[in-house]
Amino acid sequence: MWRLMVLFLLLLPAGFAGAESPPSDLEAPALAQLLERNAPAVVTVRARLRSLVRFGGDQQENEQAVEARGVMVSPRGLVLLSNSYLSATRLVELYRSMGAPEDFTAQTIPAELRVVVAGSDRELPAVLVASDADLDLAFVQLDPVPEEPFSAVDFTSAGPLTVGRPIAVVSRLGSSFDAAPYLETARLAGRITRPREAWLLDGPLTAVGLPAFGFDGRPLGILTTVLSPSGSTLGQKEGYEPLAIGLPQRRENQPIGLFLVPAARVRVAIDAALARVAERARTTDAATNGEMPSEADRNRDAGGS
Amino acid sequence: MKTRLVLLFALVMTCLPAARLHGEAPPVVELSEPAIDQALAAVYPALVNLSVVRERFVEGRAVRSLVAGSGVIMTPEGHLLTNHHVAAGAVRVRATLSSGEQVEAVVVAHDPPSDLSVLRLCDPGRRRFSPAVFGDSEALAVGEPVLALGNPFVLASSVTRGIVSNPRRVFTDRAGSEILDPEGAGGATGVLAPWIQHDALILPGSSGGPLVDLAGRVVGINELGGEGFGFAIPAHVAAEVLAQVLTYGEVRRAWTGLTLLPAERRGRADGTLVAAVAPESPAAAAGLRAGDLLLRVGETPTGARFFEEVPPIYRALAALPRGEPVAVTWEREGKEYRAELMPMPLETAQGREGELRKLGVTVQEITGPMLRKRRLATRDGLLVTGVRPASPAARARPRIEIGDQLVAAAGHPVSGIASLRQRLGQVTGDSLLVELRRGGESILSAVSFAERAENVWGGELPRAWLGVRTQVLGPEIGTTLGVAEGGGFRITEVLPATAAARAGLEPGDLLLALDGQPFRSRRPEEAGDLRQEIAAREIGSRIRLDVQRGGVAREVEVELEAEPRDPADLPRRREERLELVVRDLTRFDRLRLRLGPEATGALVVEVASGGWADLAGVRGDDLIVAFDRQPVTDAEAFLRAAAAPCELAACTRELLVERSGQTQILCVETIPEGGVPCGD
Structure with a gap:
């Protein structure tokens, strides 16, 4: 049964659903300003992914085009996005939790990565420099590094997280809808500490991998997926949006939810990714050699703690 | 059949x-x-x-x-x-x-x-x-x-x-x-x-x-x-x-375009019923139609009253001299007709097929029967019979599809598989324009051979780890071990040369608290909590674990180190000829495959089904330690050894692999360039 789902889900296209819970009129000017200020940092990432799915001795190789939204987190061209757009890690975890055998693995290798920046039609070449499968974050660096600085969201000036606090998420439509920027709002509805600290949201948001701001304009964190370690469902707060690699569409009773990961934790990952970029700049000679998989299933090899 | x-x-x-x-x-x-x-x-x-x-x-x-x-x-x-x-x-x-x-x-x-x-x-x-x-x-x-x-x-x-x-x-x-x-x-x-x-x-x-x-x-x-x-x-x-x-050097047969049935179908004892006439065939040109009763070819009667008698008629037709006219006589609505029929060479039903690996397609030469059966408009070029996923052909814009006729490449008309393969081999640039015939359309497609490997640099971000495997302490085990109250973890294995080993942690140790915070993990699905807790710490930071060993409580301090690189993040090297992918060995692999700490070689991580390596029985997790008796120490060494031309006439390569604790020889056969020598 899960096998069928694998096949089915891998073929699912990314979808789109509208936002809800409109803010009051009083907040509108602040939100308009927030969108105007942060939209330039929200970019479109296009990838061609080679995927290798293996189970029961069978192997399927495929290639698919993916379009995702990401956010520039450094003026030098480092883009953060949901790892689930580029990697099958969450998918594998999900199916493992649903009883897939140990020999089920799925690996994705970005065969081509391009970033389209707001206000330009140009596709800028990019490289996947780092990922954090736990946090569901991926980092893509424009390559070559741009001469002119880009608009970026700065996570060092983060706002406080409290239940009830309204948040706004800045995203962009797909290129088929003019890549128009848009806003989604919700409130922080609760907090989990396991498997890690993350904040529950009270609105069904779509902007996975994108930053959430307080209405004062300060960034609060990133919307990412969290998989219930037990594979059981999240109770009332189910619902998340489709991820490119084929994570299920919004559906009842799924063990994955969309949460806000606090800016502090995101910042650590950003710093590590920036260190990678610097390291890469030092060792460019070695980098062009050979095929490197971006992202792999965190398989049983790494089973230690 | x-x-x-x-x-x-x-x-x-x-x-x-x-x-x-x-x-x-x-x-x-x-x-x-x-x-x-x-x-x-x-x-x-x-x-x-x-x-x-x-x-x-x-x-x-x-x-x-x-x-x-x-x-x-x-x-x-x-x-x-x-x-x-x-x-x-x-x-x-x-x-x-x-x-x-x-x-x-x-x-x-x-x-x-x-x-x-x-x-x-x-x-x-x-x-x-x-x-x-x-x-x-x-x-x-x-x-x-x-x-x-x-x-x-x-x-x-x-x-x-x-x-x-x-x-x-x-x-x-x-x-x-x-x-x-x-x-x-x-x-x-x-x-x-x-x-x-x-x-x-x-x-x-x-x-x-x-x-x-x-x-x-x-x-x-x-x-x-x-x-x-x-x-x-x-x-x-x-x-x-x-x-x-x-x-x-071949079997030569004649083609008339006639499909026959026994005359019994018409209640006749003489002649053979014409069941169909292929369009533009010699029989069609001679004026034969379905429903005619074929009476004679030349002066030989063609009587097939029963099914068993039809094959000899076909054989006689196939044996007609090609390109020499022969008189055929048939009956239609009680009248006898006679005309000359010019037999043509019978072509094979299926043209030769071959792989164009650079493009990622398989193609077939188009024969007359294929032309008629598929109702192709022209016989130009080669028929695409398969497209390899993720290949340049699959990525071409627009993509090359099964059923397309590949009629030109880089402006040159395509004449055959071998010549096209040679032309593709000469392509030095990153791209190529090919012309496709699809139905009535003539389509230009841009194929890109650009390397796809450079879009990835680095893998998972490093995170802190301890270097132990654990089981979660549920109430059942906990009670027996005297820790009924709290949750925690029991160390099941301390991985060698890790922070945990250096700190003196041992299998059987019970981990009850981290920096004074008692663990709450009790259920099997909470087994990952320890890893999560540790991963949230900084690499190089020190943690204090409350450990119970043999009923005695103690504190153990550990300086966290970075988790070793996920083997899946290592560069994978593809050997195109044998069709397998190898990578270097990691510490994890040595542990997992129970290899000694000194083990070296190239670890097989992927074997393409139906490739030469697959045929020889090479499997994933085989550790290649020698190739044609040359020691292989890592992935790079294997690629070098495999690139050497085979010296044996039959091109059988000897692969020495470690598998399940024993070393074994696998013979990989390939075909030498230019085919198998046959003592000519």
Whole structure:
């Protein structure tokens, strides 16, 4: 049964659903300003992914085009996005939790990565420099590094997280809808500490991998997926949006939810990714050699703690 | 015939146990042992068992598999007959002679319409082989004793005996029969002659072996069987095929475009009913139409009242001199017509197929029958039969699709597989324009060969880890160990040379708190909590663990280190020729595969199905330690060793791998550039 789902889900296209819970009129000017200020940092990432799915001795190789939204987190061209757009890690975890055998693995290798920046039609070449499968974050660096600085969201000036606090998420439509920027709002509805600290949201948001701001304009964190370690469902707060690699569409009773990961934790990952970029700049000679998989299933090899 | 053949074979496989229990051959004819001995003495030396590496084309790439069959030597120079369904797609053939000796063989010609292929044994020593001789298959009568020789179930040379059940057997079914497929477009093989049906046991692997009479003369070539039935191609067809191949190097047949049915359908005893006339065929040009009753070709009457009599008419038509007009006479609505018909060469139903690996497609040469069957507008270029996923062809804009005709590449018209392959080999740039014919459209497609490897640099971000494996302390275990209250973890393994090992943690230790915070994990699904807690810490930071060991509480301080690199993040190196992917060995691999800390080699992480490595039995997690006796220390060394040209004539490479604690040799066979040398 899960096998069928694998096949089915891998073929699912990314979808789109509208936002809800409109803010009051009083907040509108602040939100308009927030969108105007942060939209330039929200970019479109296009990838061609080679995927290798293996189970029961069978192997399927495929290639698919993916379009995702990401956010520039450094003026030098480092883009953060949901790892689930580029990697099958969450998918594998999900199916493992649903009883897939140990020999089920799925690996994705970005065969081509391009970033389209707001206000330009140009596709800028990019490289996947780092990922954090736990946090569901991926980092893509424009390559070559741009001469002119880009608009970026700065996570060092983060706002406080409290239940009830309204948040706004800045995203962009797909290129088929003019890549128009848009806003989604919700409130922080609760907090989990396991498997890690993350904040529950009270609105069904779509902007996975994108930053959430307080209405004062300060960034609060990133919307990412969290998989219930037990594979059981999240109770009332189910619902998340489709991820490119084929994570299920919004559906009842799924063990994955969309949460806000606090800016502090995101910042650590950003710093590590920036260190990678610097390291890469030092060792460019070695980098062009050979095929490197971006992202792999965190398989049983790494089973230690 | 293919589908039916497969069907029968499938039946054999499923019914085998029953057949073993109840399938006693009816004792019809008492064969004396001396008679059998005599027959065998004449033919046994000519019997060969064939092991064939077959190339098929699946999803845009060549996929190889091993096929077993039988054959019979018919000339002192080593020409042998076997079934086309054994030798089809053969890229390498190994023949085992009756002496047990193994000899390479090469395909001389295929003849799909008769399901025969002619092969030649390679013989650098120019020795003489012991050929069998043909008997008279036309003279076979029902009940005549016959022996079937071959290699059933790859059980080496076997002999079974039986009688002729029906010397002229035609497969018919409600829709007509095989005889409605004279061009063999549907894989029909019973068009040219009725088969000999007999009850000598025939099993998969017997295919291509001889059916002989008690004088040891070849009266047929066994083709298929099952459930006590055996079917053989009559010797007179086989003799004709062999003679043509020896003379022309191929089988030459004429094409008229006629499809025939027995005259009985019209209540007639003379003539043959024309069931269909291929468009633009010689018969169509002569004015023949479906429904006509064919009376004579030249001055020879073409009477086929019953199904069994139709194949000889086809054979007579196929034997017409090509390009020489012949008078045909037919009857239509009571009137007799006569016209000249100009037979054309019969083309093979399926053109040659090949892989263009650089592009990621398989293509097929377009033959006349394909043109008609697929209703293609032109015969230009090559037909795309498969597109490899994630290949340049699959990524081309617009993408190349199955059924496209590849008519030009880089502005040059495509004429054949070999020349196109050569042209592709000369492409130095990153891209290429190809012209495709798709239905009535002519489409230009841009193919990019740009490397795809440079889009990834680095993998997972480093995170802190301890270096232990643990189990979660549930209430059941906890109670027994005296920690009923709180949750926690029990160390099940301390990985060597890790922070945990240096800090003195031991298997069996109970971890109860981290920096004074008691663990809350109690349920199996919370087993990952420890890893999460540790991963949230900084690398290099120190943690304090409350540990209970042997009932005694103690504190252990650990300086966290970075988790070793996920093996899946390591560079993977693809060996294109053998079609496998290797990478370097990591510490995790050594632990997982229980290799010693000193182990080196190239770890196999992917084996393409149907590639040469796959065929040799190479598997994932094999550790390659030597290649052609050169030690292999890492992935790079393996690639270097594999790149060296093979020196052995037969190009068999010797791979030494560590698998499940033992070292074993795997022989990887490939085909040398320019094909297998055959002692010419």
